[in-house]
Amino acid sequence: MTAKMAISLTVNGEEVETLVATRTTLADFLRQDLQLTGTHTGCEMGACGACLVLVDDHPVHACLMFAVQAEGAVVETVEGLTTRRAIADLQSAFHERNALQCGFCTPGMLVSAYGILAAGALPSREEIRDALSGNYCRCTGYEAIVDAIEQTARLRHEQEEQA
């Protein structure tokens, strides 16, 4: 019999209280139990970044964490960031710059990019590349992704200066 535990956490602003199998990863819990399929699973060993979500505001590989370890945490997925329009400008820039092809890596890229931009500074291309070093994309060649993040960072910076 699979052991289950009660957990209570916040996911995308909603309180979730449920029973979950102790061996279920946070990625599988989000995808299968909560139908938040924007969190993708690729390598399932912490190498590709497709499963990145925010846990207490830090990007975390959801494939490397058990759901029970998220007890009491505040989890935000790409769906949550989208709903509260925290990445609307980034998503437009990805679209404009053709920064996705198959889109498999895109949720993880957006979560990473959110983290880079949330730091508030104006990152160099080198810093953006560095921050994306844990995100694997097999389609775009990264140039357009870096362009989109750089463009968003610049626009946000200009808007802040004018405010």
Ligand code: FES
């Ligand atoms: S699925 Fe988690 S890092 Fe690849």
Ligand code: FES
């Ligand atoms: S757009 Fe296909 S893996 Fe990145």
